[in-house]
Amino acid sequence: xxxxxxxxxxxxxxxxxxxxxxxxxxxxxxxxxxxxxxxxxxxxxxxxxxxxxxxxxxxxxxxxxxxxxxxxxxxxxxxxxxxxxxxxxxxxxxxxxxxxxxxxxxxxxxxxxxxxxxxxxxxxxxxxxxxxxxxxxxxxxxxxxxxxxxxxxxxxxxxxxxxxxxxxxxxxxxxxxxxxxxxxxxxxxxxxxxxxxxxxxxxxxxxxxxxxxxxxxxxxxxxxxxxxxxxxxxxxxxxxxxxxxxxxxxxxxxxxxxxxxxxxxxxxxxxxxxxxxxxxxxxxxxxxxxxxxxxxxxxxxxxxxxxxxxxxxxxxxxxxxxxxxxxxxxxxxxxxxxxxxxxxxxxxxxxxxxxxxxxxxxxxxxxxxxxxxxxxxxxxxxxxxxxxxxxxxxxxxxxxxxxxxxxxxxxxxxxxxxxxxxxxxxxxxxxxxxxxxxxxxxxxxxxxxxxxxxxxxxxxxxxxxxxxxxxxxxxxxxxxxxxxxxxxxxxxxxxxxxxxxxxxxxxxxxxxxxxxxxxxxxxxxxxxxxxxxxxxxxxxxxxxxxxxxxxxxxxxxxxxxxxxxx
Numbered sequence: 001x002x003x004x005x006x007x008x009x010x011x012x013x014x015x016x017x018x019x020x021x022x023x024x025x026x027x028x029x030x031x032x033x034x035x036x037x038x039x040x041x042x043x044x045x046x047x048x049x050x051x052x053x054x055x056x057x058x059x060x061x062x063x064x065x066x067x068x069x070x071x072x073x074x075x076x077x078x079x080x081x082x083x084x085x086x087x088x089x090x091x092x093x094x095x096x097x098x099x100x101x102x103x104x105x106x107x108x109x110x111x112x113x114x115x116x117x118x119x120x121x122x123x124x125x126x127x128x129x130x131x132x133x134x135x136x137x138x139x140x141x142x143x144x145x146x147x148x149x150x151x152x153x154x155x156x157x158x159x160x161x162x163x164x165x166x167x168x169x170x171x172x173x174x175x176x177x178x179x180x181x182x183x184x185x186x187x188x189x190x191x192x193x194x195x196x197x198x199x200x201x202x203x204x205x206x207x208x209x210x211x212x213x214x215x216x217x218x219x220x221x222x223x224x225x226x227x228x229x230x231x232x233x234x235x236x237x238x239x240x241x242x243x244x245x246x247x248x249x250x251x252x253x254x255x256x257x258x259x260x261x262x263x264x265x266x267x268x269x270x271x272x273x274x275x276x277x278x279x280x281x282x283x284x285x286x287x288x289x290x291x292x293x294x295x296x297x298x299x300x301x302x303x304x305x306x307x308x309x310x311x312x313x314x315x316x317x318x319x320x321x322x323x324x325x326x327x328x329x330x331x332x333x334x335x336x337x338x339x340x341x342x343x344x345x346x347x348x349x350x351x352x353x354x355x356x357x358x359x360x361x362x363x364x365x366x367x368x369x370x371x372x373x374x375x376x377x378x379x380x381x382x383x384x385x386x387x388x389x390x391x392x393x394x395x396x397x398x399x400x401x402x403x404x405x406x407x408x409x410x411x412x413x414x415x416x417x418x419x420x421x422x423x424x425x426x427x428x429x430x431x432x433x434x435x436x437x438x439x440x441x442x443x444x445x446x447x448x449x450x451x452x453x454x455x456x457x458x459x460x461x462x463x464x465x466x467x468x469x470x471x472x473x474x475x476x477x478x479x480x481x482x483x484x485x486x487x488x489x490x491x492x493x494x495x496x497x498x499x500x501x502x503x504x505x506x507x508x509x510x511x512x513x514x515x516x517x518x519x520x521x522x523x524x525x526x527x528x529x530x531x532x533x534x535x536x537x538x539x540x541x542x543x544x545x546x547x548x549x550x551x552x553x554x555x556x557x558x559x560x561x562x563x564x565x566x
Contacts, residue, residue, distance in 0.1 A: 003053040003307055005045035005114035009350065011038065016521040017514050018355045020106060026365035029104045037107055044089065044111040051083045052118035056307075059121040059260020060414050064201075066252050066262075071200035074260040078203035080122050085155020089115070090126045094133050098149035105364075109299055109357040113350070116303030117310075120418045121260030123303070125158060125198045127296045132159030132210055135227075135289035139277040144229060147239050148208060157206040157231075161289055162193040162266060170431055172212065172283070173221040179213040179228055179273065189213055189230050189273040192250070192265065195425070199264025200232070200249045206241045207232040209266070210289065211273060212282050219280075227282035228273035246271040257417030290426060291379060295356055297426045298382040301390025302349045304419035308390075308397035309342045311412055315401055329400075338400050342393045344534040347518070348511025349382075349389040355514075356382040370450065377440045377447040380432035385507035387422040388429060394419050433499035436506075437487060441495070445488045448506075452481050455513040462516050466528075469519060469535045473512045476542050480509050483546045490552065497553030505545035512539040 014020035014037070023029050059074040066072075073081075084090060092108035094100025108130070115123040133152050136145055151157040168174035177191025189211055200207055209230045218224030233241035250265040277285040316330040316339060324331025330339070359375035362368070394416035398405035405412040423429045440447065455477045462470040487495055487502060515531035522528055 003049060003056075003118050003310060005041075005048040005117065006306060007038075007041045007045045007114075009347075010041055010110040010114075010354075012518075012521075012527075013351055013354050014106070014110075017351050017517050018106075018358050020104075020358060023104050023106060023358060023361045023365065026362070028365040029361065031102075032104050032107065040092075040103065040107055041110060041114075043087070044114055047083060047087055047089065048114040048118035051080055052115055052122060055080050055122055055260070056119045056414070057411060059119065060257075060418075061259075063259035064252065064262035066249055069248060070202055071249060071252070071262045071264070072202050073262075074121070077122055077260060080119070081125060081155070081201075081203050084115075084122075084126055090129050090155045091133075091153040093130065094149070094153045095137055098145065099153045100133075104357075104361040105295075106354055106357040106361055109295065109353060112296055113299040113303040113306070113353070116300040117307040118303075119260070120300055120304055121258050123300070124258070124261045125201070126155070127293065127300070128161060128198060129155070129157075129159040131161065131289040131292040131296070132208065134292050135210060135285055136229075136276070138288050139227070139281070139285040140229075144274060144276065147235060148229065151206065151239075152208065156204065157208055158198060158201060158204040159208045160196055160199055160210065161286065161293070162196055162199075162209050162211040162230075163286065164193060164195045165191065166194055170428065173225070175212055175214065175225065177211065177213040177268065179215050179226060179275075181215070185274070187213075187228055187273045187275060189228055189247075189268045189271045192267050194265050195253070196264045196266045197261055197425075199262065199266050201262070205233075206235075209247070210276065210286065211268065212286060213273075215279055222283045223280060225282040226279050227276040227285045229276055230268065230271050230273040234272055256420060257414065258421060293426045294379055294383040294432070295353065295360070297422050298349075298356075298384075298386030299353050301387035301419060301422045302346060302353055304390045304415050304422070305342070305346050305349070305393035308394040308412070308415035308419075309339070309346060311415065312342065312397040312400040313339060315404070315410075315412075319402075321402075335400060338396045340530070340533050341538065342396055344515070344530050344538060345389045345393055345511075347530065348507070348514060348534065349386045351514035352378065352507060352510055353382045353386055355510075370447075373443065373447040374450060377436070377451065380436040380440065381503055381507050381510070383426065384423075384429040384432040384503055387419070388504070390419040391416065391423055429503075430500055433503040434496050436503050437495040437499040438492060441484075441488055445484050448484050449481070451506075451510070452477050452484070455509060458513055458516060462520055465523060466516065466519055469516055469531060472535050472539060473509070473516055476509045476512060476539055479543065479546055480505060483549050486550060493557075494553045497556050498549040498551070501545040501548040505542045505549065508539055508542040508545065 055076045062074050091100040092103050096102040165175050179187045211228045211230045236242035246269045250267050253263040319329045321329050329335045356378035363372035398412045401412045404410045459470045459474045515534045519528040519531035
């Protein structure tokens, strides 16, 4: 059952839903013409379909392994990565000064999602490198940029991010890794990091680790954390990999999925590092990389959902069971319900993902601060909703297959096993929701209200031609506004208790908004029918979610640990 990258969907979303023309009209991205973008997406689709998709099962069945201190990649991954690097796909958004394409993040997001749908384990590698490139572009000094960026952009070297420690997961401020200045511009890095995706590989000339560590006398918590570049091989005078650094992969995690992506326990044993940015500025620099990665991980969720959906649709069109007008199980109402739900959810999550990327592009290309605020508010929604939908759609994909979905040979279960971690890494989805109702509402709700205003303006434009659908979204937006006003008035503990349902409700209403726009663009076609399905059957979930929000924290926190153990 081959994977086919959804180029047509991305073109439709850019043309009709998220107004990509606004990005093209900026001076910074003026060269990203429609023809160029279509050519980029088409070539990326070929890479995804023909090179990466055939590696999906190979990575699952023959995981990466640790052999004599070196991580050996799954069969075919070296060739697949080489195709990614040689095609320039690592460098889509990178600065042309160092060899990048300089294209909008909206385009890169579409490309990354297609690659994730084809082979999530392999796609994670260039995604991490892209995040490191952005962090260095914003925070490294000129010498470090000149040394590392060309190699990372070309794909000769790969990048990682090292935050988590055994005692410091989501609480990054609890980390204990140490950095000591040597007096020659270098630092000695000591400590252990866990859950390091692609912490080593045998197909890159060097692996560049961005490591969070604490300098002597630094204050406790996140304010005392600095960021360091710690390469596997120390570059020589010519900028080529030289002697091995004092670091190693201790072990690989045995995981539920993503078997082709090695998750390493890293030990830094007096390794040589160089500081990135100012002392104590580690979290600021790392968040540049993490925010890039959070949108990318949301796209991973949507990509995996797309792969699972295509797999399930093909099976439903072939599997004969019972009597139906079509002769296969796609004629059964419940199978049709699942497939329609999968397709409608993917459209909503993908639209949020691209709208977030577009907002980041506009924030970079224009001086208008509202774009940056819009991007900041959409980022946790794109990450959490995209990955939640990835998990839900992959789960439904197994169900569509019936008993065969539980049999590994069908390939359906792999999508669920692979995508499940996306709701956890780069900040759990609960943390995304807390960020949304905490820091992202510190503006008094201005960014949230701005999005609700957009939704209501879309309703006004649709009332004449799609009155039933428009009215449903108008009512949902009004309820969302009321819940936002109430939430802004609450203390932080009350906000946190209802953060997850609030984020989900916001995503639900945004999904209805995008589906309504699709119905206007295709009033008598498949998109209008899918929009009606979403708005009449899935959008109503917002009401129960907002009821949860308005319940506050009292009934939740009244349940004691003893109650839970009873």
